[in-house]
Amino acid sequence: MTQNTYKAAKKLILKYKTKADFVGEIPSGIITKAEEALEIKFTGSYLDFLQNFGSGDFNGEEIYGIVDSDFENSSVPDAIWYTLQQRKETNLPSNLLIIYDTGSEELLCLNFNDCDKTGEPKVVSYMPGIDIDEQEFEIIAESFGDFLLELLEDSLD
Numbered sequence: 001m002t003q004n005t006y007k008a009a010k011k012l013i014l015k016y017k018t019k020a021d022f023v024g025e026i027p028s029g030i031i032t033k034a035e036e037a038l039e040i041k042f043t044g045s046y047l048d049f050l051q052n053f054g055s056g057d058f059n060g061e062e063i064y065g066i067v068d069s070d071f072e073n074s075s076v077p078d079a080i081w082y083t084l085q086q087r088k089e090t091n092l093p094s095n096l097l098i099i100y101d102t103g104s105e106e107l108l109c110l111n112f113n114d115c116d117k118t119g120e121p122k123v124v125s126y127m128p129g130i131d132i133d134e135q136e137f138e139i140i141a142e143s144f145g146d147f148l149l150e151l152l153e154d155s156l157d
Contacts, residue, residue, distance in 0.1 A: 006045035006145025012152045013058060019155075023054030026066045034080045037071050040097060040112050043119035045145040055079065059155040063148065064099045076101070083109075090128040099123070099144070100151070108140055108147070116143070123147040 013020050031050055035041055042050060046065075055065030055077040064079035074081035079098055086092040086107070096109035107128065110121040123141040141147035 003045065003145065005143070005149040006048065009145060009149040009152050010048075010052070012149070012156070013053065016059070016156070019059040020056070021058075022056030023065070023067055025052060026050050026054045030066060030069045033069055034066055034071065037080055038083060038097065039094060043115070043121070045120060045143060045148070046099070046110060049144065049148070058152055061151050061155045062101070063151070064101075086128065091132060092126065092128075093132065096124070096126060097121075098126075100147075105129070110144060111137065114139075120144065 013022070028051075031042060031047070049063075050065050053065065055063060055067055057063070057077070062077045064077045064082060066080060067074055067078040071078070071080040071084060076082055083092065083096070083098045086098060087094065092098070095113040096111055098107050098109050100108040102108065105127060107126045108123055109126050111124045112121045114122045114124070120143040122139050123144060123146070124137040124139055126137065127135065141150065
């Protein structure tokens with residue numbers, strides 16, 4: 001199901017090109033550099049998203065990914081820069097990668113410690129400012145593909 005939902009999301013992005021503003025394809029060397037900076041190995045649908053779209057906006061919804069290779073001097077929607085910043089500022093756990101800001105103090109993250117049998121990480125919520133021991137890490141979606149499709153469909157409604 002996860003691959004099917006991601007494929008459906010990808011089709012929406014390509015169908016509604018006028019609503020899509022993405023960085024574009026990210027070379028494998030920059031993806032490897034990002035993995036090394038975060039000490040995380042990208043997999044599945046999120047890896048495909050990075051390879052094909054990088055990061056960007058769809059109909060007003062920013063999806064964080066890779067902007068370029070400068071992870072120290074960047075800004076959102078650079079997931080690498082933002083995740084590294086939040087690790088320093090809020091003690092964001094190293095297994096989480098921020099992919100979306102809800103705008104209500106909640107960040108949505110890929111949890112690389114909770115992956116399915118194909119290596120797809122679940123999407124969980126993280127609340128900056130709340131002690132790690134008190135975080136609920138609520139599961140928002142079973143995979144990046146599921147999250148992305150729902151986000152895109154909701155933005156079109």
